[in-house]
Amino acid sequence: MSSDILPLSGLRVLDIGRMVAGPFAARLFARLGADVIKIEPPGGGDPVRNRGPEQAGGRRGETGPLHLYLNEGKRGITLDLASVTGRELFLRLVALSDIVIENLEPGELAELDIDYTALERVNSRVVLSSITAFGTGGAYEGFTASELTLFAIGGHMFRSGTLGRPPIRMGGYPAQCNAALLAAYATLVAERARAASGRGQHVEFSIFENQVISHAQAMVEVSYYGEETGAHSPRGSQGNRGVVAKDGLAMVSAQEQQMPRLAELLGAPEELGRPDPMDASASKRELDERLRRWASDRSKRDVYEQAQAVNVPASYVAGPADLVDSPQYSNRGFIHQIQHQDAGTFSIPGLPFRWEGAEAPIAPPPRVGQHNAEVLGDLLGIERRQLPALAAAGVI
Amino acid sequence: MTAPLPLVGIRVLDMGQFWAGPNAGRHWADAGADVIKVESCRRPDPLRIQARGIYPDHDPGGPKGDHWNRSGMVNERNRNKRSLAIDLTSPRGREIFLQLVSHADVVSQNYSSRVMPSLGLGYDTLSEVNPRLIMISLMSQGLTGPESDYVSYGQNLEQLSGISYFSGYPDDEESVALALPDPLGGASAALAVAAGLRHRDATGRGLHIDLSQRETASLVVGDALVAHSLGGHPARLGNHEPGANPSDCYPTRGEDRWVAISIRSDDDWARLCEAIDQPELMTDSRYVSIVGRRRHRAELDALIGRWTSQLDHQTAMERLQRLGIAAAAVLNPRELFRDKHLRQRGFWESTTDYSAGEQEYTGRPMRLSQTPYGGRTPTPGLGQHNREILGELLGMEDTELDALEAESVIGTEPILSASGGMAVAR
Numbered sequence: 001m002s003s004d005i006l007p008l009s010g011l012r013v014l015d016i017g018r019m020v021a022g023p024f025a026a027r028l029f030a031r032l033g034a035d036v037i038k039i040e041p042p043g044g045g046d047p048v049r050n051r052g053p054e055q056a057g058g059r060r061g062e063t064g065p066l067h068l069y070l071n072e073g074k075r076g077i078t079l080d081l082a083s084v085t086g087r088e089l090f091l092r093l094v095a096l097s098d099i100v101i102e103n104l105e106p107g108e109l110a111e112l113d114i115d116y117t118a119l120e121r122v123n124s125r126v127v128l129s130s131i132t133a134f135g136t137g138g139a140y141e142g143f144t145a146s147e148l149t150l151f152a153i154g155g156h157m158f159r160s161g162t163l164g165r166p167p168i169r170m171g172g173y174p175a176q177c178n179a180a181l182l183a184a185y186a187t188l189v190a191e192r193a194r195a196a197s198g199r200g201q202h203v204e205f206s207i208f209e210n211q212v213i214s215h216a217q218a219m220v221e222v223s224y225y226g227e228e229t230g231a232h233s234p235r236g237s238q239g240n241r242g243v244v245a246k247d248g249l250a251m252v253s254a255q256e257q258q259m260p261r262l263a264e265l266l267g268a269p270e271e272l273g274r275p276d277p278m279d280a281s282a283s284k285r286e287l288d289e290r291l292r293r294w295a296s297d298r299s300k301r302d303v304y305e306q307a308q309a310v311n312v313p314a315s316y317v318a319g320p321a322d323l324v325d326s327p328q329y330s331n332r333g334f335i336h337q338i339q340h341q342d343a344g345t346f347s348i349p350g351l352p353f354r355w356e357g358a359e360a361p362i363a364p365p366p367r368v369g370q371h372n373a374e375v376l377g378d379l380l381g382i383e384r385r386q387l388p389a390l391a392a393a394g395v396i
Numbered sequence: 397m398t399a400p401l402p403l404v405g406i407r408v409l410d411m412g413q414f415w416a417g418p419n420a421g422r423h424w425a426d427a428g429a430d431v432i433k434v435e436s437c438r439r440p441d442p443l444r445i446q447a448r449g450i451y452p453d454h455d456p457g458g459p460k461g462d463h464w465n466r467s468g469m470v471n472e473r474n475r476n477k478r479s480l481a482i483d484l485t486s487p488r489g490r491e492i493f494l495q496l497v498s499h500a501d502v503v504s505q506n507y508s509s510r511v512m513p514s515l516g517l518g519y520d521t522l523s524e525v526n527p528r529l530i531m532i533s534l535m536s537q538g539l540t541g542p543e544s545d546y547v548s549y550g551q552n553l554e555q556l557s558g559i560s561y562f563s564g565y566p567d568d569e570e571s572v573a574l575a576l577p578d579p580l581g582g583a584s585a586a587l588a589v590a591a592g593l594r595h596r597d598a599t600g601r602g603l604h605i606d607l608s609q610r611e612t613a614s615l616v617v618g619d620a621l622v623a624h625s626l627g628g629h630p631a632r633l634g635n636h637e638p639g640a641n642p643s644d645c646y647p648t649r650g651e652d653r654w655v656a657i658s659i660r661s662d663d664d665w666a667r668l669c670e671a672i673d674q675p676e677l678m679t680d681s682r683y684v685s686i687v688g689r690r691r692h693r694a695e696l697d698a699l700i701g702r703w704t705s706q707l708d709h710q711t712a713m714e715r716l717q718r719l720g721i722a723a724a725a726v727l728n729p730r731e732l733f734r735d736k737h738l739r740q741r742g743f744w745e746s747t748t749d750y751s752a753g754e755q756e757y758t759g760r761p762m763r764l765s766q767t768p769y770g771g772r773t774p775t776p777g778l779g780q781h782n783r784e785i786l787g788e789l790l791g792m793e794d795t796e797l798d799a800l801e802a803e804s805v806i807g808t809e810p811i812l813s814a815s816g817g818m819a820v821a822r
Contacts, residue, residue: 007595032591051639053628065623065630066638116765135763138737143717148637149724152645152656153713158728160572161565166645167654167726169635171562172617174576179761181583181612182423186762188590189427193402193767201766209743209761214579216415216550218729220450220468223744223756227730242555249560249569253549308546315552317571319561320624323614331541334611335621347625349618352611353532353588355603358595 006033006360011191012097014039014090015074016081019048020147020173021131021207022103023070024180025187029099030073031351033360037097037375038071039090042078042396045368046071055343062342062367072338072348076366077375078396081112086395090114092380095122098200099187103131106142116202126200129187131179135206145207150175154211155218178214179207242317243295243303250303250316252291259287261310266290336362372396401428401769406593408502409434409493410477413441415550415575416534416609417506418473419582424502424589425476426760427769432785433477433776434493436484437807440778443469445810452752464810465751465777472757474775475747480786481779482806484515489805492786493517498526499789502589506534506581509545519604529602530592534585538608548610550575557613562620566632580616581609641689642696645726646704648712654726655704655712665689667719672703745770750777779808 011034015026023038023046030036040046048070049061061067080086091114094100100119102109109115109130116128133145151157151169161168183205190203212219221227242251254262263273268290275283295303300316307314318326324347329335336350341364351359376382376396390396406429410421418433418441425431435441443449450468452458458466480496483489494517497503503522505512512518512533519531533539536548537556551573554560560571588605596602614621620630635656637643643658659665662684669678677699682688689696704712709725716723727735733756738744743759760770786792786806800806 005595005598007591007598009598028587047639053623055626063626065626065628066619069619069622134737135741138740140717140737144720144722145724146637146640146643146658146660146722148635148640148643148658149656149722152654152726153724155727155729155732156574156576157645157656157726160574162568162570163652165565166635166647168563168565168572168645169656170559170572170574170576170616171564171632172559172620174559174580174616177616178576178580178583181580181587181615182761185423185583185587185590186427186764188587188594189402190764190767192590192593193399193764196402196404197399197766199399199766201764203765204763206741206761206763209738209741209759212732212738212743213758213761214576215729216575216578217450217469219733219758220472222729222733224450224452224468225454249555251552251555253552308543311547313547313549313552315548315555317555317560317569318558320558320617320620320630323558324621324625328537328541328543329611329614332538332608332611334608334614343626345625346622348622349611349614352584352609352615353605353607355592355595355605357599358591358603358605 005357007358008032008034011035011099013037013099013101014093014097015101017101017103017131018046019103020066020070021176021180021183022101023048024173024176025129025131025184026074026101027070027072028180028184028351031359034099036074037093037371038074038076038366039079039081040076040368042080042369042391042394045078049368059342059367068338068340068343068346068365069348071365073360073363074366075371075375076369077372078369080395081114083393083395085390085393087112087114089376089380089395091118091122094119094126096379097123097126098191099127099129101129101131101187105144106132120200124199125194127187127190127194127203128200129183129190129203129205131183131205131207133206134208135204140208147173147175150207150211154208155215156211175207175211179205179210182210243292245295245298245300245303245316248300248317248319250295250300251314252295252303252307253313253315258312262291262307262312263287265306265310265312266294338362338364340364342367369396399767402764402767403427403429406430406502407500408432408504409496409500411503411505411507412534413506414443415473415578416581416585417504419579420504420532420534420585420589421477422473422475423582423586431477432496432781433474433479435479435481435778437481437779437804437809437811438483438485440464440481440810441470443467444778445812452755458751460751462751462777462809468752468755471749471752471755471775475757476772477776478781478785479776479779480782480806481808482782483804484517486805488800488803490516492790492805494521494525495790496785497522497529500526501528501530501593503529503531504534504585504589505532508547509535509539523602523604527602528596528600530589530596530605531602532585532589532592532605532607534581534607534609536608537610539606550577553577553610553613556610558617558620559613562617562630562632564632564634566634577609577613580612581607584609584612641686642693642700644697646697646701648704648707648709650708653709655709656724656726657700657716658722659689660722662686664721667721668700668716671716671719671721672700674699747771747774749774750780777808778810779806782806782808
């Protein structure tokens, strides 16, 4: 059996997404071996390209970290989907593709006349994957959203931050990353269903609803009890401060059964690890105090590693430097290096799961329209000499 | 006309416990896979027997006295599954499990790294029984590497992944702690298996998926790793969104009620001026560009806050959205449960559970036009399908099943040691 078969070998994916959620899902497919073609508007391309900071002196639109992160491993073409010819070329590509991913604004797909009905007409086996903020129907149909507002409405922000200050969002792109992973799953499931039905379908994903299913227990509590109870609701109760080490924060999360080992590690009297149930809180305060002193003259990594060495759950606040140089990540090959013609060499996380032959070789993200000739030529038989006319007409 | 559910014909032995593992199983079961939740009476899913669990009417006992079947958190993430309670530490139980493996496509587990090998159920053993098997191990930090044996909770993974570093007020070291690594891990695992199934079908060979929840969580901040490696200094931004200004939470009417607003373009800004009834600001040279709005952010925040304070958060959201501005009420769980959009979309699903009565649970965020998968069966009771599964898949007769019950190889009630009810780190 050939070993160069990748999990998604043979799948062609058109990524007409913008910014984060759609391109994120498409990148997961590229990592898994699909042929992903990113389709961008002519001119500046996907606005994610201007999401700074770009490299000083670098080619404009080619060196922003969010773009480099999300568009690795794809081929890139430009097409003006709002033009008659652009739309026609797009539909010809759809006829040769398996999956189309989009996260455009509500109604935009219908406006461009490339909704599922239009795609189905040229390819009844195509799967259209729409990663939306709120989905079709319901009071918020047509509402627009950003990472901040998605995180706000899904119920996670309500409990985060300090009372008296504004609630605070999680950093990075948690709502859209969470959605991209599960939407990619739903899309592959629909792709699998083609084997039985012979037909593609429209997968519509709601990021809002995905945030609502991502609570540990709040939704169960409110359903069973009509309200949240216990320690999980009030804002400010969930802070993640941990202990202060010499060079940053760490956390030791010992539960009752790990207390004896923690006491031993701290050189504390044995009885502090086996508190009298009648007097547990005083022992816990004493142990916490010893933990604080112990941590204060160690590095955050030493706190983490020494606690873990005696099998006590622990962690430290890892910053980007810690992660790019993490022994665990390096050992597992999670962080890849890319040599990029405009940005230089940079590090980028790969797939968070692996098995033999799962992951495609890492490849630089495309420049705007870099593969126009290759894709339009190889797939649609458009000759190189026809390209200038398309460019002059603003189609590519 | 609807086709069969997409994962019909795929059988999963779901040994997941707590959250991430069962959540992955929930995604496969929703899509039509035959997901068998495998537990042991000696070691049931710890969420069944939590001291501070969530039970109907706050009553763990209930009419049947089987509190382990009434845990809300178990019932939320194990619907559409069947339940098998089998003692894997007994030679007979292990033997039966291996026979089931030969009828399975997927074995999913999120125990700590030592558990499966110590039960004699490592991947090598399982794959000998079924060379086409996909095993997935959802680990804190993966199966390999110097930190692979380290144990953690969700809050630890938030720190280790880089999420904590970027989450919180820029002027305070404390970070938000929301345990998002668990649902992220479940989604990541769901995807890995869907890709793994395609790979197996193409190559004819099974595979062992080594999944790291820490790595999955790092994807949330992946662009910051890229930025750092290019010599940048990515930092905490609080509620600020790159490319938007202003963007923050603003106070609304009521106590601790807020609306999040993100102004992503000059057009957005013009529409906001209209919304807050200050059209003269539209031409105010201090604010027309994003650079100017960044410089004068404090004044703008005060202006916007004065307007939002007069409205409730829902009204503020809807007024701004009508103008095309990204705005969202910061909803609390009670508001989400009643939220009109989710109700109108039919998001909540009502099921009558084995022993918890009729309850509403979260639905699913994906809608498939041809294979609209949905609720079929409620979460099963512990061991509810022991006899059905072993009869159907292994052809066991009643006398044999009676004997297994008598020897406590299978059962329907937990057998707990003194420490059995406590949380165990993965």
